[in-house]
Amino acid sequence: xxxxxxxxxxxxxxxxxxxxxxxxxxxxxxxxxxxxxxxxxxxxxxxxxxxxxxxxxxxxxxxxxxxxxxxxxxxxxxxxxxxxxxxxxxxxxxxxxxxxxxxxxxxxxxxxxxxxxxxxxxxxxxxxxxxxxxxxxxxxxxxxxxxxxxxxxxxxxxxxxxxxxxxxxxxxxxxxxxxxxxxxxxxxxxxxxxxxxxxxxxxxxxxxxxxxxxxxxxxxxxxxxxxxxxxxxxxxxxxxxxxxxxxxxxxxxxxxxxxxxxxxxxxxxxxxxxxxxxxxxxxxxxxxxxxxxxxxxxxxxxxxxxxxxxxxxxxxxxxxxxxxxxxxxxxxxxxxxxxxxxxxxxxxxxxxxxxxxxxxxxxxxxxxxxxxxxxxxxxxxxxxxxxxxxxxxxxxxxxxxxx
Amino acid sequence: xxxxxxxxxxxxxxxxxxxxxxxxxxxxxxxxxxxxxxxxxxxxxxxxxxxxxxxxxxxxxxxxxxxxxxxxxxxxxxxxxxxxxxxxxxxxxxxxxxxxxxxxxxxxxxxxxxxxxxxxxxxxxxxxxxxxxxxxxxxxxxxxxxxxxxxxxxxxxxxxxxxxxxxxxxxxxxxxxxxxxxxxxxxxxxxxxxxxxxxxxxxxxxxxxxxxxxxxxxxxxxxxxxxxxxxxxxxxxxxxxxxxxxxxxxxxxxxxxxxxxxxxxxxxxxxxxxxxxxxxxxxxxxxxxxxxxxxxxxxxxxxxxxxxx
Numbered sequence: 001x002x003x004x005x006x007x008x009x010x011x012x013x014x015x016x017x018x019x020x021x022x023x024x025x026x027x028x029x030x031x032x033x034x035x036x037x038x039x040x041x042x043x044x045x046x047x048x049x050x051x052x053x054x055x056x057x058x059x060x061x062x063x064x065x066x067x068x069x070x071x072x073x074x075x076x077x078x079x080x081x082x083x084x085x086x087x088x089x090x091x092x093x094x095x096x097x098x099x100x101x102x103x104x105x106x107x108x109x110x111x112x113x114x115x116x117x118x119x120x121x122x123x124x125x126x127x128x129x130x131x132x133x134x135x136x137x138x139x140x141x142x143x144x145x146x147x148x149x150x151x152x153x154x155x156x157x158x159x160x161x162x163x164x165x166x167x168x169x170x171x172x173x174x175x176x177x178x179x180x181x182x183x184x185x186x187x188x189x190x191x192x193x194x195x196x197x198x199x200x201x202x203x204x205x206x207x208x209x210x211x212x213x214x215x216x217x218x219x220x221x222x223x224x225x226x227x228x229x230x231x232x233x234x235x236x237x238x239x240x241x242x243x244x245x246x247x248x249x250x251x252x253x254x255x256x257x258x259x260x261x262x263x264x265x266x267x268x269x270x271x272x273x274x275x276x277x278x279x280x281x282x283x284x285x286x287x288x289x290x291x292x293x294x295x296x297x298x299x300x301x302x303x304x305x306x307x308x309x310x311x312x313x314x315x316x317x318x319x320x321x322x323x324x325x326x327x328x329x330x331x332x333x334x335x336x337x338x339x340x341x342x343x344x345x346x347x348x349x350x351x352x353x354x355x356x357x358x359x360x361x362x363x364x365x366x367x368x369x370x371x372x373x374x375x376x377x378x379x380x381x382x383x384x385x386x387x388x389x390x391x392x393x394x395x396x397x398x399x400x401x402x403x
Numbered sequence: 404x405x406x407x408x409x410x411x412x413x414x415x416x417x418x419x420x421x422x423x424x425x426x427x428x429x430x431x432x433x434x435x436x437x438x439x440x441x442x443x444x445x446x447x448x449x450x451x452x453x454x455x456x457x458x459x460x461x462x463x464x465x466x467x468x469x470x471x472x473x474x475x476x477x478x479x480x481x482x483x484x485x486x487x488x489x490x491x492x493x494x495x496x497x498x499x500x501x502x503x504x505x506x507x508x509x510x511x512x513x514x515x516x517x518x519x520x521x522x523x524x525x526x527x528x529x530x531x532x533x534x535x536x537x538x539x540x541x542x543x544x545x546x547x548x549x550x551x552x553x554x555x556x557x558x559x560x561x562x563x564x565x566x567x568x569x570x571x572x573x574x575x576x577x578x579x580x581x582x583x584x585x586x587x588x589x590x591x592x593x594x595x596x597x598x599x600x601x602x603x604x605x606x607x608x609x610x611x612x613x614x615x616x617x618x619x620x621x622x623x624x625x626x627x628x629x630x631x632x633x634x635x636x637x638x639x640x641x642x643x644x645x646x647x648x649x650x651x652x653x654x655x656x657x658x659x660x661x662x663x664x665x666x667x668x669x670x671x672x673x674x675x676x677x678x679x680x681x682x683x684x685x686x687x688x689x690x691x692x693x694x695x696x697x698x699x700x701x702x703x704x705x706x707x708x709x710x711x712x
Contacts, residue, residue, distance in 0.1 A: 046679035051493045056519040060486035067490025222475040223498050225454040229476040
């Protein structure tokens with residue numbers, strides 16, 4: 001067991017998780033703070049008979065990953081902010097072609113070039129809505145190096161199970177931080193393979209977009225003789241253009257969503273800490289959830305009834321879980337610390353409804369949120385100084401514009 | 404060419420064409436149908452299995468080819484066909500990947516992917532259907548539109564010079580480069596066959612009529628008149644090699660322009676896999692020796708434990 005004890009970064013853990021999950025193709029393009037994932041994959045993949053290529057840009061790399069996946073190979077790509085923007089169109093292509101792949105976004109401060117090596121969570125809404133059209137998506141967020149490994153395996157599994165791209169929303173803290181991890185024997189991992197046609201090529205009519213009650217169509221690989229189309233236009237069950245067939249178009253878009261939402265329990269992962277008697281509940285995800293848990297521990301020592309709901313699955317959103325908390329009689333408020341100006345807080349607010357106030361704790365200077373800062377906000381709440389409506393203006397802005 | 408005659412059969416149509424996709428979405432007289440036929444004939448000439456061919460397309464009129472051909476097919480995003488094809492080829496090098504693209508798809512939005520694929524010399528076959536305009540969107544200028552040609556976005560004449568796509572491909576490193584036209588069907592089939600068989604990045608540019616959007620603004624809205632224009636303006640490379648630039652004039656050079664062998668990407672990567680596996684085997688052997696030495700030390704010195712305090 002001790003030989004599996006490693007000191008590694010989140011980026012390295014993502015790469016090792018991918019290899020363990022059976023990823024055998026990676027196309028990437030260097031960008032901070034995700035580059036180490038590509039570097040490790042370039043070394044590790046050929047060792048296990050896999051393939052790595054550094055493409056000419058971020059668009060080409062996700063396109064190549066889609067192509068590789070269509071040949072039946074588990075495939076992955078990794079990037080950060082600007083690269084995530086560039087990949088947006090082809091992420092929609094992967095949704096439409098129902099191509100399993102994992103795209104890792106090691107988030108940095110944006111918009112634009114932003115601050116290349118500092119952490120943020122500013123892409124979580126883009127993860128949901130970043131490509132044009134009404135698409136479906138799964139997104140996961142790890143809070144530790146070890147979890148970066150396991151959620152990468154989970155992301156690959158979900159992508160295969162549902163024939164969909166899955167986003168792993170890491171950040172510069174998780175990506176760069178080194179922690180002690182104990183890697184499992186890969187043979188003990190439960191791996192999922194995409195659903196396959198039930199008959200050999202030529203022995204029946206293969207419908208590449210014809211789904212059974214799972215709503216996930218079986219997937220042939222190129223070169224197996226099925227002669228099927230991966231079609232980015234609206235298509236019928238055969239893959240033929242259905243752009244003039246409104247009923248087929250409506251059905252396809254419904255199925256792309258429903259194949260995920262109808263299997264919500266298999267996708268949804270959250271963790272609860274100290275919720276039973278909590279008066280205030282933090283909703284947090286990714287690296288911020290570490291500060292949130294530290295705040296919970298410190299608050300409890302001071303006799304403050306603070307709890308935490310940590311979302312490992314960002315999308316689909318944990319609305320039922322949030323709603324249940326909002327309806328708990330003890331809960332006076334939900335607070336949402338995030339490394340952005342307040343993105344997931346809008347979802348939390350929608351799920352909580354009118355039951356409790358949902359207060360945003362935005363943090364967007366490129367540093368980590370400190371537990372003390374969360375505790376200070378709780379103190380302000382109890383003193384009546386912090387409500388949903390409180391304008392939270394940065395120090396420099398007050399000095400320059402409000403004094 | 405008797406081979407071509409043989410291929411004109413119902414059997415050919417049944418095997419290679421998908422009639423479910425018809426009626427054709429192309430305008431009557433469009434050159435892309437002829438080119439699609441030439442692709443199929445090249446596949447047949449080479450004796451390839453239908454199962455090993457993948458047709459990869461982007462967006463535009465050329466992006467509809469996958470609809471009618473009975474192979475594995477891909478219809479992706481505008482300009483990115485070569486990038487997707489690169490992933491397909493690397494992941495399964497046994498596949499013959501043919502990428503029909505328009506001049507906009509290939510040389511504008513996909514320009515970087517085109518030159519990078521040529522530089523990499525990955526075994527793909529790019530068939531660039533050059534109608535000198537954006538057909539699907541109704542006739543805007545492309546990077547292959549001639550100077551002073553008329554388009555919906557250049558009604559007073561286009562002020563830019565076009566790429567010579569074949570020179571661009573050759574300069575970027577493509578190891579097989581050829582040009583033909585929709586009129587020269589026999590030549591086109593031969594060049595496609597050579598290109599598909601070539602072990603490296605191959606490009607065949609085919610001049611093809613868009614009489615509907617390009618022809619009517621620039622030469623003729625009659626498809627056959629444009630075909631005859633291609634016939635008159637195509638100059639075989641063997642003849643052109645003996646002529647001066649002035650003698651060549653406004654004619655374009657057809658035939659096989661580049662045919663050379665360079666290291667091919669997927670073959671080179673196999674060597675990387677072998678090296679990486681050798682390196683990791685060495686590393687493992689080294690670790691095993693270290694481990695055994697450690698175990699030996701542990702076993703041979705138990706009674707000294709604690710002596711050194």
